[in-house]
Amino acid sequence: MGSAVLIKEEKRVAEVILNRPEVYNAMNYQLVYELEKAFLELSRKPELSAIILSGAGKAFSVGADLKYLQSIIDDLGKLEEYIIQINRAFNSVEDCPIPVIAVVHGYALAGGFELMQASDIVIATEDACIGDQHANFWLIPGGGGTQRLPSLIGLYKAKELLFTGRWLNGKEAEKMGIVSRAVPKEKLEMEVQKIVSNLLEKHPQTLRYMKQLVNYGFKANVRANLEHEFSVFLRYIQSKPAREGINAFIEKRKPKMEG
Numbered sequence: 626m627g628s629a630v631l632i633k634e635e636k637r638v639a640e641v642i643l644n645r646p647e648v649y650n651a652m653n654y655q656l657v658y659e660l661e662k663a664f665l666e667l668s669r670k671p672e673l674s675a676i677i678l679s680g681a682g683k684a685f686s687v688g689a690d691l692k693y694l695q696s697i698i699d700d701l702g703k704l705e706e707y708i709i710q711i712n713r714a715f716n717s718v719e720d721c722p723i724p725v726i727a728v729v730h731g732y733a734l735a736g737g738f739e740l741m742q743a744s745d746i747v748i749a750t751e752d753a754c755i756g757d758q759h760a761n762f763w764l765i766p767g768g769g770g771t772q773r774l775p776s777l778i779g780l781y782k783a784k785e786l787l788f789t790g791r792w793l794n795g796k797e798a799e800k801m802g803i804v805s806r807a808v809p810k811e812k813l814e815m816e817v818q819k820i821v822s823n824l825l826e827k828h829p830q831t832l833r834y835m836k837q838l839v840n841y842g843f844k845a846n847v848r849a850n851l852e853h854e855f856s857v858f859l860r861y862i863q864s865k866p867a868r869e870g871i872n873a874f875i876e877k878r879k880p881k882m883e884g
Contacts, residue, residue: 627644628644628659629643629644629645629653629655629656629659629660630642630643630644630656630659630660630662630663631644631681632663632666632667636825637672637673637674637675637825637829638673638674638675638676638677638821638825639667639670639673639675639676639677639723640676640677640678640679641660641663641664641667641676641677641678641679642679642680642681643656643660643678643679643680643681643685643686644656644681645681645690646680646681646682646683646684647682648687648690649680649682649683649684649686649687649731649732650680650681650682650684650685650686650687650737651686651687651688651689651690651691651692651693652686652688652689652690652711652736652737653690653693654693654706654707654710656690657707657710657711657713657714658710658714660714660717660718661710661713661714661717664676664714664717664718664720664721665717667721667723668717668720668721668722668723670723671829671830671833672829673723673829674723674724674824674825674827674829674832675723675724675725675726675820675821675824675825676721676723676724676725676726677726677728677817677821678718678725678726678727678728678740678744679727679728680730680731680737682731683730683731683732684730684731684732684733684737685727685728685729685730685731685732685733685737685740685741685753686732686733686734686736686737686740687732687734687735687736687737688734688735688736688737688738688739688758688768689711689735689736689767689768691871691874691875692875693707694707694862694871695871695872695875698862698863698868698871699863701859701863704859704862704863705859708767708768708855708858708859709855711736711767711768712767712768712769712851712855714740715739715740715743715768715769716743716769716848716851718740718743718744719743719840719844720844722833722836722837723829723832723833723836724745724746724824724832724836725743725744725745725746726744726745726746726747726748726817726820726821727740727741727744727746727747727748728748728749728813728817729741729747729748729749729750729753729755729795729804730749730750730753730810730813731753731754732753732754733749733753733754733755733756734754734755734756734757734758734792735757735758735759735764735766735770736767736768738755738756738757738758738770739757739766739768739769739770739773740768741755741803741804742769742770742773742774742777742803743769743773745836746805746820747803747804747805747806748804748805748806748807748808748813748816748817748820749795749798749799749804749806749807749808750795750807750808750809750810750813751794751795751796751807751808751809751810752794752795752810753794753795753798753807754792754793754794755792755793755794755795755798755803755804756786756790756791756792756793757770757774757786757787757790758790758792759787759790760787760788760789760790761790762870762871762873762874762880763866763867763869763870763873763880764862764867764870764871765857765858765861765862765867766787766854766858767854767855767858767862769847769851769854770787771787771850771854772846772847772850772851772854773847774786774787776843776846776847777802777803778801778802778803782801794807795807795808865883866880869881
């Protein structure tokens with residue numbers, strides 16, 4: 626079994642790469658465990674000025690691995706452990722004192738969208754597919770999406786995206802304030818390098834204190850409510866609608882109402 630998360634370092638910049646390209650970087654337990662481990666390790670390196678977070682292959686991430694979730698859905702202990710680890714991983718990105726630049730191409734959906742929200746700067750391709758999409762398969766967020774998204778774009782816009790499951794392209798997401806910048810895919814790497822070069826001109830300690838201050842009030846409010854999201858998710862995920870939604874996703878069909 627290979628690494629589900631790769632780390633590269635060059636001078637004062639690190640890159641964390643989600644590495645399950647064969648499943649569009651769907652997040653099983655191994656991936657979210659290694660993701661947390663990577664960010665905890667990098668957080669202890671005071672010389673770093675930026676961390677790039679990206680996905681291998683054709684996508685940033687399509688979110689939770691629903692085949693894995695289906696395999697543990699009747700084991701409450703494993704289910705709790707998995708959702709707790711998802712939140713630990715995403716919180717480690719948000720807690721990391723180093724600025725994190727999420728580089729989004731292809732899909733950033735459901736849990737991938739939630740991971741994106743835990744980053745500091747988001748650069749996306751104009752044709753990226755970005756959205757919560759849980760509701761499309763009768764599921765609800767369990768990785769912080771109900772708490773971070775309203776804080777980022779406001780309650781009404783967040784509810785519209787959460788309730789409808791609507792996908793946005795990169796340009797629409799930029800207008801809504803979900804991504805920092807949307808660029809043509811051929812210019813993605815150049816745009817990321819421009820931001821990295823800018824950050825390298827700043828003292829790493831300045832950036833750490835700046836991030837701490839900006840996140841102080843925002844993070845406190847979000848974290849206070851994540852436990853409620855977690856408890857509601859666990860109550861709901863074993864319900865008939867949620868099971869039908871997972872089955873429908875795996876079978877590549879729309880979920881069906883009973884009767």
